[in-house]
Amino acid sequence: MASQARGDPAAAAAVLAWYDRHRRDLPWRAGPGEAADPYKVWLSEIMLQQTTVAAVKPYYAAFLARWPTVGLLAETRMEEVMRAWAGLGYYSRARNLFACAKIVAGEFGGRFPATEAGLRALPGIGAYTAAAIAAIAFGRRAAAIDGNVMRVIARLFAIETPLPAAKTAIKARAEALVPGARPGDFAQAMMDLGATLCLPKQPACGRCPVREFCLGHARGVAASLPRKAPRRERPRRRGAAFFVRRADGAVLVRTRPDKGLLGGMVELPGTGWETAFDETLALANAPLKARFRKLEGSIDQAFTHFALSLTIYVAEVRGDRRAPSGYRWTPARALGNEAFPGVMRKVIEAVRRSGIIVGGD
Ligand code: SF4
DSSP, rough: OOOOOTTHHHHHHHHHHHHHHHHHTTTOOOTOOOOOOOOHHHHHHHHTTOOHHHHHHHHHHHHHHHHOHHHHHEEEESSHHHHHHHSSTTTHHHHHHHHHHHHHHHHHHTTSSSHHHHHHHHHTOOOOHHHHHHHHHOOOOOOOOOHHHHHHHHHHHTSOOOOOOHHHHHHHHHHOOOSOHHHHHHHHHHHHHHTTTSSSSSGGGGTTGGGGGGGHHHTTGGGSSSSOOOOOEEEEEEEEEEEEEEEEEEEEEEESSSSTTTTTTOOOOHHHHBTOGGGGGGGGGOOSSOEEEEEEEEOOEEEEEEEEEEEEHHHEEEEEOOOTTEEEEEEEEGGGGGGOHHHHHHHHHHHHTTTTOOOOO
């Protein structure tokens, strides 16, 4: 029979004992007994926001090799950071990462603040990330509640209220559970528990260190928790992208403004993205006059607040054609190094796959 695990020190101790035997070996983690490096913890936590461990690993390694300290990161240029981040998604993180590095290096002598409140005042650091850094890097008693931890807590305490309303109760339970000793290991242990055993569809309760404390397991409702309020459909926006290739292979691109969606990233020319997009007017928004051909179908991309479908138009123009104002030609060999977001990479890939050969203008 499960006991009421409310802040139960025995449950926290069981989690820590399990962590000592089964901790995931991750490149940004300090070894057992080693002090964590706040820069590594911060960098990894920013990259891991909305992103899987597998996707983050190569980016983390590349960033750390190139910018081993926050001071060196702060000295680089924003374009370099955006380029290194390209493909990882959620690009406001890269802009905030750079802004944060500048503040930590410039105002705090390269030292991150050690408290949740101090960390939260920095760009790109929200409640979860502040708690994770405070606990892992500075040994503060803070509850880092990401999606995995939310699921573990909802099950452990059989919280039946649907999300997002359940967040208040989950936070209270999670905070009460954090032990006074080893709060950083505890935070990472809870993340590991959610990522390896307390899985969304099939929790591996048979191997779980807190099974005897888990009310969700005892009541047979674990797999259905946390409950979620029905999701509203994301609105769909549509638009067109123009792939314009010069005879020498260079491609027409532009850099988006620093602020807003995909700010500071590079893109192909295109129309606006609108729910009431009128395809018949797409070519009126082409960046230059040329003989455009439309590719079959469209490419789709999901953003946080909307889904996007883009049709693609392709044209080839003469080698002496000048770039219209606000655009530039990027040579074919440099295309792979441009800071394109995922949606633009999909467009370029679709053009490549089409094998379309377009006549001169
Ligand atoms: Fe999750 Fe099962 Fe462990 Fe409860 S017993 S925390 S549901 S894995």
